[in-house]
Amino acid sequence: MTILQEIATEKTALEAIRHDFHAHPEIAFEEVRTSARVAELLGQWGIEVHRGLGKTGLVGVLRGTGGDSGRAIGLRADMDALPMPEYNRFAHASTNPGRMHGCGHDGHTTMLLGAAQYLAQHRDFDGTVNFIFQPAEEGGNAGARAMMVDGLFEKFPCDEVYGIHNMPGIPVGQFGFCAGPMMASSNRFDIVIKGTGGHAATPEKAVDPIVIAAEMIGVLQTLISRNKSAFDTAVLSVTQVHAGDAYNVIPDEAVIKGTVRTFTTEVLDQMEANLRRVATTLPQVYGATGELKFIRAYPPLVNHAAQTTFAADVAEAAFGQAKVNRQVHPMSGSEDFSFFLQSVPGSYLFLGNGLGDHRAPERGPGPCELHNPSYDFNDALLPIGATYWVRLVQAFFQRAA
Numbered sequence: 001m002t003i004l005q006e007i008a009t010e011k012t013a014l015e016a017i018r019h020d021f022h023a024h025p026e027i028a029f030e031e032v033r034t035s036a037r038v039a040e041l042l043g044q045w046g047i048e049v050h051r052g053l054g055k056t057g058l059v060g061v062l063r064g065t066g067g068d069s070g071r072a073i074g075l076r077a078d079m080d081a082l083p084m085p086e087y088n089r090f091a092h093a094s095t096n097p098g099r100m101h102g103c104g105h106d107g108h109t110t111m112l113l114g115a116a117q118y119l120a121q122h123r124d125f126d127g128t129v130n131f132i133f134q135p136a137e138e139g140g141n142a143g144a145r146a147m148m149v150d151g152l153f154e155k156f157p158c159d160e161v162y163g164i165h166n167m168p169g170i171p172v173g174q175f176g177f178c179a180g181p182m183m184a185s186s187n188r189f190d191i192v193i194k195g196t197g198g199h200a201a202t203p204e205k206a207v208d209p210i211v212i213a214a215e216m217i218g219v220l221q222t223l224i225s226r227n228k229s230a231f232d233t234a235v236l237s238v239t240q241v242h243a244g245d246a247y248n249v250i251p252d253e254a255v256i257k258g259t260v261r262t263f264t265t266e267v268l269d270q271m272e273a274n275l276r277r278v279a280t281t282l283p284q285v286y287g288a289t290g291e292l293k294f295i296r297a298y299p300p301l302v303n304h305a306a307q308t309t310f311a312a313d314v315a316e317a318a319f320g321q322a323k324v325n326r327q328v329h330p331m332s333g334s335e336d337f338s339f340f341l342q343s344v345p346g347s348y349l350f351l352g353n354g355l356g357d358h359r360a361p362e363r364g365p366g367p368c369e370l371h372n373p374s375y376d377f378n379d380a381l382l383p384i385g386a387t388y389w390v391r392l393v394q395a396f397f398q399r400a401a
Helices: 011-023 032-044 105-121 143-149 209-225 265-285 305-319 337-343 381-398
Strands: 048-053 057-063 071-078 127-134 160-168 180-183 186-194 234-243 253-262 289-298 301-303 346-354
Touching: 011 032, 011 105, 011 381, 032 048, 032 057, 032 105, 032 127, 057 105, 057 143, 071 105, 071 337, 071 381, 105 127, 105 160, 105 381, 127 143, 127 381, 143 337, 160 305, 160 337, 160 381, 186 209, 186 265, 209 234, 209 253, 209 265, 234 265, 253 265, 265 289, 301 305, 301 337, 301 346, 305 346, 305 381, 337 346, 346 381
Parallel strands: 071 127, 071 160, 160 346
Antiparallel strands: 048 057, 057 127, 180 301, 186 253, 186 289, 234 253
């Protein structure tokens, strides 16, 4: 089985939709034009549209004509772009300065639209498909959670929910699945060290927060090497240090900022507790004080085993065993689809975007990697992803409840 013929014939139209989204990127909770265009297309195809969930999110509801089993499946695509420049110079490059679809959400949205168009013309299933177009996945803005706060799954119940992300470096059309933890939690920390400022020529009269910060940065690495089991995965990275603004002044305060990522909440709890202990007690040794602000952005993305096996089976039946990797390696990046999976069984999967040779000659000088100014989504995935979504829906309703 390969790409559905009706979807294949729409490839040029899908490319035009995707290029339009790419040329008009909108960042978190500002996806006004994108959301309006999605709603317009869904409405043209006779799909019921509900807007205003998570501010700019929307849901398209399609009820089958093959009976009403009461069952429902949710398919999610993220719509937001990134606050970054684009180096590409091809015709569909960003027209919004400082905004770019550098993660392929324009392609995710278009793939789901392609599936919605096909299913609207083939409603011979006995249940409901909820097409979830989500805002604000990037930057810890948690558009998924915002949609849930607005009653996503109460208003549009789903027995299962699925999401797809393109992945550069994986061959075009290769599917990747991982049962259990697949992506890490995303968390931010700020440590404020307050000492006593003074003249740089007489440090003995001050309590230097920079010296304390320098030692603390080294100590924080022991939370990985000496304070957790070697069998538990965690990343702690210090990414910012702010202190002082003069050559001859010891400042009163130093601030350390960074990120912590784990694949389980238990390890995250442990990391936060140990981070707080170091942040508050180490400065006391020098006569200073320390305070920790710890922000939990996205929880770990944990795929449900049964739904992951099902999703992989669908991909294998549709595209062949050679196109399916059932044990893709987990990533330390994060995804707010994790909030959905905490409430509804489901799975999140990768779809290979290739090595970047699909890009036009007017591409930027950098690699075709996520969040790179030279990235571009591979249009070859549009009919593949749309076909996969259709086959997943068909298999879901054909499967015994």
